[in-house]
Amino acid sequence: MEKKDFFIGIILGIFVALTGSFLFLKIGTNLNIETALKELKLNGYIGKVLTLGALFNVGIVFLLFKKNKDMMAKGVIFSIFILTILTLFA
Numbered sequence: 801m802e803k804k805d806f807f808i809g810i811i812l813g814i815f816v817a818l819t820g821s822f823l824f825l826k827i828g829t830n831l832n833i834e835t836a837l838k839e840l841k842l843n844g845y846i847g848k849v850l851t852l853g854a855l856f857n858v859g860i861v862f863l864l865f866k867k868n869k870d871m872m873a874k875g876v877i878f879s880i881f882i883l884t885i886l887t888l889f890a
Contacts, residue, residue, distance in 0.1 A: 802871045805869065805871035805872045805875065806871045806872070806874060806875040806878070807875060808872055808875060809864070809869075809871065809872035809873060809874060809875020809876045809877075809878070809879065810875040810876070810878055810879045810882070811875075811879075812860065812872070812875070812876055812879075813854075813857050813860065813875065813876035813877075813878070813879025813880060813883075814879050814882070814883065816853075816854075816856050816857055816860055816876075817850060817853040817854040817856065817857060817879070817880075817883055818853060819853070819856070820852065820853030820854065820855065820856040821849050821850055821852065821853030822853070823853075824849060824852050824853060825837075825849065846887075847886075847887035847888070848887075850883055850886065850887050851883075851887060854880055854883050857876050857877075857879070857880055860873075860876050861873050861876050861877060864876065
């Protein structure tokens with residue numbers, strides 16, 4: 801059960817970060833998603849947008865710890881490490 805919760809936390813953390821990045825692009829730009837992603841890649845800002853999206857994971861971690869879902873919260877924290885590595889190479 802604990803491994804399952806850990807992997808659910810990883811998936812939840814990546815999903816929340818991507819959703820946060822999507823919301824930032826929708827609210828922060830007046831371009832469609834495809835054009836915005838092309839522009840961000842061209843200028844080298846994809847890592848920065850992923851980082852802004854990953855800020856929502858902080859709230860998710862606190863919420864999971866409050867509900868005593870420790871392994872799921874650890875999975876979300878691990879997903880932050882994964883996203884950090886990805887932003888280094890993006």
